Amino acid sequence: MTILSVSELNEQIRSLLESHFLSLYVRGEVSRPTYHSSGHLYFTLKDEKSSIRCVMFRRDLQNVPFRVEEGQHLLLTGRIGLYAPRGEYQIYVKELHPDGTGSLQLAFEQLKKRLQAQGYFDRSRPLPSFVRSLALVTSQSGAALQDMLRIIQSRWPLVRVYVVDTLVQGKEAAKEIAQTLKVADSLEVDVVVVGRGGGSVEDLWAFNEEIVAQAIFEMSKPVVSAVGHEIDYVISDFVADHRAPTPSAAMEMVLPDQREWLVRIDELLEKLDHRIEAILGQKGAEVEHLLSLAKHQSPQRRLAFLSQQVEALEREMGQLFEMRLLYKERQLPQIRQSLEAVVHDRLKLKESELGHLMERFEMAMEAKRLPNKSAQIVKEGRVVSLEEVDVGDRLELWDMDYKVEVSVDAKTKI
The missing domain is CATH 3.40.50.261 (Succinyl-CoA synthetase domains)
Structure with missing residues (x-):
């Protein structure tokens, strides 16, 4: 009769198990899974009647996309081995998969659930209206x-x-x-x-x-x-x-969408043009009215009244241009330089028209400063003295009631 030591017996059992169970597939429910600090995974696989210990080493575990949890049903591939120090046999797991669903799908659901619980899905910052x-x-x-x-x-x-x-x-x-x-x-x-x-x-x-x-x-x-x-x-x-x-x-x-915004820009420009034309037309009519009133007042009262009106017009015109700039800043931040040039040209035209009206007003004011029965001499659009007049010049003579066009035939110093 051969008498064996414990180590010898365990070695014979290990050889027997490993020779008969080199590769096997086992299905069961996970119990007491433990991720060790060494990187290995230890757990028990069980069914209704029995259980067996399992170990999966770190080099194989890193290929598993999901986390093994209590109660999961797994299908694993591995071999039987004996842990000699305790005389316990166990499955050394090479691969494992969820039983009934894919590994990747399970990993997806696990991570989604965990991140949602941590608040990773709660943030939803708005997108800018204009992405530069x-x-x-x-x-x-x-x-x-x-x-x-x-x-x-x-x-x-x-x-x-x-x-x-x-x-x-x-x-x-x-x-x-x-x-x-x-x-x-x-x-x-x-x-x-x-x-x-x-x-x-x-x-x-x-x-x-x-x-x-x-x-x-x-x-x-x-x-x-x-x-x-x-x-x-x-x-x-x-x-x-x-x-x-x-x-x-x-x-x-x-x-x-650039096409939608170009349509919107055209609409805004059209509205802006109409607004500017309406205001300039209104102010031009006011200037004409003031010129008419000036003919029926004494020079002192007319001068004071017109000065007040000029100041008021200057303020209103300043507000008009400020309003235009503010409106443009708020409504048209993305207009290209070419579109801005169009708006600028249109405004210059309207300002020029208003300038002509103001020039007429100033000429009328100059005429009022002259003594009674005196006329104002205008050469090439500006008021001049007789000293600046030359033979052959075409001139305009202004007073409060008439404008006369004349030609200089001779000039004699008195």
């Missing part, structure tokens, strides 16, 4: 970038665009996207759009990683997530301030 600069975090070689640039060109080509290149799929994509988002947030931009075109769940998975969600949550700029197609939802959609179903739709969401 924009950062696009995407692959520089992807079709999504070309789609976005095409929409930008047709919709609002005035926007300044920064393309921040990044990987959008693969093992290193999530880490690079998170780093690139920080770069985009440091730029002088109004909005950041992060996204890519369509693909499989695995292709889009980088946007479901917690590191990307954390980077979006920490950004100071409004963020639009535009990943995949309309039916695709990723974690970044929930954390971002806004979600667009496609990258092209993101551009339509963020940027104004």
